[in-house]
Amino acid sequence: MYPIDYGSMVELGAFLALALIAVAFSILSVLTKDYVYSALSLGIVGISFAGLFATLGYGYIATFHLLVYVGAAVTFIAFSVVMMRELPEDYRSLKFVALAIGELFAILISASLLSGVAPVQLKPMPSLSELADTIVSTYWFPLLVLALSLATVIIEGLVIARREGR
Amino acid sequence: MISSILYVLVSAVVAGVGVYGVISQRGAIRMLIAVELMFNAALLLLLTFSRFVNPLEGSVLALFAITLASAEVGVVVPIIVLLFRVFGTTDVTKASKMKR
Known part of the structure; x- marks a missing residue:
């Protein structure tokens, strides 16, 4: 008789619940007619993906x-869509083609990636200090470019806000 | 430990839903949301496979990707708001001309 590993069962249960929520709300975000529900569904998908990252062992990435x-980008989309209340029609003729292409895409990803999965040893997860040291020492230039691009986004927001005020 | 196969399947399904959304919708906001679904799926794949290769580098790449995705939303959503103000719709097929 094998001992029951309750820890693994809880982990698997959490994964299944998060995966189910992620898939269900991703479908809802595409199919629902209301933009607000669509944006809120994207937020729930983001939260469940953060949970999936945590089950992988990436606690810091999940928090980030x-x-x-979820806290900034998705909320920004949700507040912006309130300003644009409209119900655009979708391509009726393309619906089945799009469904077929989406399914094909999912099958291709699964097939191509799962064929390469081999049972290998997991590497140890980095600590927060290791992560910060690597970003500041090795990846300082991408960090600089990232900071500049974020500054550009702020400038763009200011320009659009000024335009609105005129 | 949960098998990587399950993570790959979840990300494949979500990416497929994203592709369906981009192709079947013509509202710019909904297309953006579908693209964000694909981004989430790609991020999950990146983190799943970086566990086996180099979790540190994978974490750094994921942090940069999340920040850039947020910046992308910050750029695209104001453009869509402007589009709505100029054309009165976010339908991308009706905004074929870049006129005021």
């Missing part, structure tokens, strides 16, 4: 994803 992506 929640704070920056």
